[in-house]
Amino acid sequence: MRFPAEFKYTKDHEWLKIENKVATIGITDHAQSALGDIVYIDLPKVGRELKEHEVFGVVESIKAVSDLYSPAAGRVIEINSALVADPSQVNRDPHAGAWMIKIELKGEPTGLMSADAYQTYVANLK
Amino acid sequence: MAKQTAIYEEHVRLGGRMIDFGGWSLPVQYSGLMEEHFACRQSAGLFDVSHMGEVHVEGPDAESFLNDLLTNDVSRVSVGQAQYSVMCQDDGGCVDDLIVYRRAQDKFLVVVNASNDDKDFAWMRSVLARKGYRCTLTHESPNYSQIAIQGPRAAEILQTLTKANLSAVKNYWFIETSICGDIPALLARTGYTGEDGFEIYVAWEKGSQVWSSLLEAGRPLGLSPCGLGARDTLRLEMKYPLYGHEISETINPLEAGLGWAVKLTKPGGFIGSDALKAMKEKGLSRSLVGLRMLDRGIPRQDYEVFDALGKERLGVIASGTQSPTLKMGIATALIPIRFTTTGTQITVDIRGAKVPAEVISTPFYKRS
Numbered sequence: 001m002r003f004p005a006e007f008k009y010t011k012d013h014e015w016l017k018i019e020n021k022v023a024t025i026g027i028t029d030h031a032q033s034a035l036g037d038i039v040y041i042d043l044p045k046v047g048r049e050l051k052e053h054e055v056f057g058v059v060e061s062i063k064a065v066s067d068l069y070s071p072a073a074g075r076v077i078e079i080n081s082a083l084v085a086d087p088s089q090v091n092r093d094p095h096a097g098a099w100m101i102k103i104e105l106k107g108e109p110t111g112l113m114s115a116d117a118y119q120t121y122v123a124n125l126k
Numbered sequence: 127m128a129k130q131t132a133i134y135e136e137h138v139r140l141g142g143r144m145i146d147f148g149g150w151s152l153p154v155q156y157s158g159l160m161e162e163h164f165a166c167r168q169s170a171g172l173f174d175v176s177h178m179g180e181v182h183v184e185g186p187d188a189e190s191f192l193n194d195l196l197t198n199d200v201s202r203v204s205v206g207q208a209q210y211s212v213m214c215q216d217d218g219g220c221v222d223d224l225i226v227y228r229r230a231q232d233k234f235l236v237v238v239n240a241s242n243d244d245k246d247f248a249w250m251r252s253v254l255a256r257k258g259y260r261c262t263l264t265h266e267s268p269n270y271s272q273i274a275i276q277g278p279r280a281a282e283i284l285q286t287l288t289k290a291n292l293s294a295v296k297n298y299w300f301i302e303t304s305i306c307g308d309i310p311a312l313l314a315r316t317g318y319t320g321e322d323g324f325e326i327y328v329a330w331e332k333g334s335q336v337w338s339s340l341l342e343a344g345r346p347l348g349l350s351p352c353g354l355g356a357r358d359t360l361r362l363e364m365k366y367p368l369y370g371h372e373i374s375e376t377i378n379p380l381e382a383g384l385g386w387a388v389k390l391t392k393p394g395g396f397i398g399s400d401a402l403k404a405m406k407e408k409g410l411s412r413s414l415v416g417l418r419m420l421d422r423g424i425p426r427q428d429y430e431v432f433d434a435l436g437k438e439r440l441g442v443i444a445s446g447t448q449s450p451t452l453k454m455g456i457a458t459a460l461i462p463i464r465f466t467t468t469g470t471q472i473t474v475d476i477r478g479a480k481v482p483a484e485v486i487s488t489p490f491y492k493r494s
Contacts, residue, residue, distance in 0.1 A: 036355070037160040039448040040424050058477070060424050062159050062448055063355055084422075 001122070002029045004095055008109075009118035010071045015095065016112065023072050023109070024099045027059065030122050032094045035061040041087045043079045043100060050074060052109060056101060059090065068100065072109035078102040131176035132271045132333035136341075140351055147354055148241040150177040155353040162356035163450045166319055169348030170277030172340055173357055175325070176333055179243030180270045181250065183234040185261030192226060192234060194396055195253055197379055197388040203228045208298045208316050210387050213238075213246065214398030218378040218405060222246050222369055225316060227300055232261075235312070235327070239369045243267055253397065271333025275340055275349070276323030276360075283344040284324050287336075288313065292324075306332075306339045318357065320364035320491055362445050363491035365416050365458060371427065371445045372414055372458055380406060381460060382414045413466045414444065416488035417474070419455035423481040424448045425474045431459045434471040436480035443474065449490060456490050457483075 007015040013031035017024045032038065040060035050056050050070040057068040079101050083089055090098040113121060128151035137144065142153025152174065155162060165171050183192060192200045198211035205228050213221040222242040227235040238246045247265045254263060275284055285292050290303035290313065300314035305328065312327040328336050341351065352360075358368070365383075367373045373382045380388060380402055389396075390403050419425060425446030432439055446457030457474070465472060468487050473480035 036155060037158055040422070060448075062359060062450070063154070065424075065426065 001033070002095060003115040003119045005115045007095070007115060008071075008112040009115065009121075010069070010112060011121065012069045012071075014069065014071050016071050016109070018105070021105050022077065022102055023074065023105055024102050025071060026099045027068070027090065027094055028118070029094050031066075032091050035059065035064055035066060037061055038087045038090045041083050041090065041100075043081070043084065044076050046076050046079060048076045050076065050103060059087070070103070071112065072103065073106045074103035075106070076101050077104050129177075131174055132330050133174045133176060133273075133337045136334055136337055137174065137351075142351070142353060145354070148177065150240060152177060153351075153353040155355045156351050159353070159355040159359065160450050162350050162352040163359050165348060165350035166277045166321060166352055166356060166360055167451060168278070169350075170275055170280045170283055170323070170344055171319070171350055171352035171356065171360075172337070172344065173274040173276065173352050174272075174333070174337065175274050176271045176330075177240035178267075178272050179238040179240060179246060180266040180272075180327070181236040181238065181247060182264045182266050183236055183250075183261055184232060184264075185259070186232055187259035188232045188234055188261040191254060191257070191259035191261050192236070193392065194257060194259075194394070195250065196224075196226065197384075197396055197398070197402075198226075199389040199392050200226060200228075200234075205230055206299055206301065208300055208314055210298075212373070212379040212384060212387060213249065214379065214396070214402070215375060216398060216401065218380075218398045218401035219375040220369070220373040220377065220379060220382075221249050221375070223367060223373055223379075223384075227312070227314060229302065229312075237272075242369060269330050271328050271330050271336070273326045273328075273333065273337055273340065274317055274319075274323065275326065275344070276317045276319040276321045277349075278322060279344070279347050279349070280321065280323035283340065283347055283349055284313065284326070286343045287339055297322075306336055309336065311336070318366055319360040320366075320489060320493060321360075358445075359447050359450055362447055362456065362458070363449055363451055363489065365488040365490060368445060377414075377460060378402060378405070381410055381412055410463060412441070412460050412462050414458055414460050415466045415485045416490055417457045417459055417472070417483045418452070418486050418490070419457075419474065420471075420482040420484055423474070423476040423479075424455045425457035425476070425483070430475040431461060432473045432475060432480055433465065434473060434482070436473045436475075440465055440472060451491050455483075
């Protein structure tokens, strides 16, 4: 299981990479592994305003349905539409190629964890 | 504390993701559901199904008892042959579905669903007590390990572990022989995947040895251990019923499309036959269909089904999944008869959106 140090993490198993007020968001390696083979994904439209912790999409494996929560408030400026055609990319490359959305941040996101803190959080889930 | 099969340690060793399934700790997957599904379709899959229930029925009236108890006609089953059947309540609702194996003229093995094991045995005992047939019932579930090997290469793999000639065992027949040297085994050409294959019954304590031997023999040919996840997608692609979904105490076998296993004209009838006959004469009001999604979306159990306009509620999804083989959402649903013609357009409510779907002929998967 990988926990890249340059990311921030949420309790809902999303990661964020923040650069110049833009956050790139995806789900963690732990999340994709727990879900199993991912076969469906819904992403928001570009331009949508998201509140912190608002549901922005859904990801489904054969066995499970899981909502995607925005870890921060902001406006969606880009989506990774290639994932809709090939959701299995989320299993193969959750931390890079399978990023889901980019949002222009509105204020400072709260309640985020460092890689170390998230790793401890995941370890304690078991 | 969930019960463990005799093969539990092997599942853990293989990295199986263990879940509680009807009181049993079983692997939902090992390497990945999709990979396991295709291993079974393309080569072979190995399933620990030791949680299934087994009952021995023996005695001069064993056939008469089973013919009273079950919807199919046991008198047509030869020694060495197996038969799919349904056990009904008086009102025609399903107590369970099961397989009967005739081991001798007056000796049967009945294999039932794990989730109904105790209920079924109690029901069978109560019928026997009420009707007074001369036969004995013994609950043998704790004494059997059951392993299924399924897929185009299943017979070839199993053949390496037994001296019996498996090519002589036809579909829905079985032999009692030995496996892995001198381990007594019942090898039945039955299964729950739509592929050729066998279900193997051995003594409980031999389960682990037989499992490991099969895996070792089959790995070079592409055999993969398969968890409950793949077992469910494989059976659903065939529209095989799963108790609690396609059949239940409130869904009778005629509605579930199992009329082929319901012999209403059997001499003397069977428990539930009067109710089923009356329903058939009156005409069924609803029937189980196969659906495929015409748009993106995965239908899931209990999602609501509506007419094409999304106005009239027709029922709910019984089982649904993304079909690994067909790469689209498929489902079963019990809906009013007038919507059950192949090609009928309907909609499925997926998180508030009415997504178009159509009634299609089943099985969803056709073996090439």
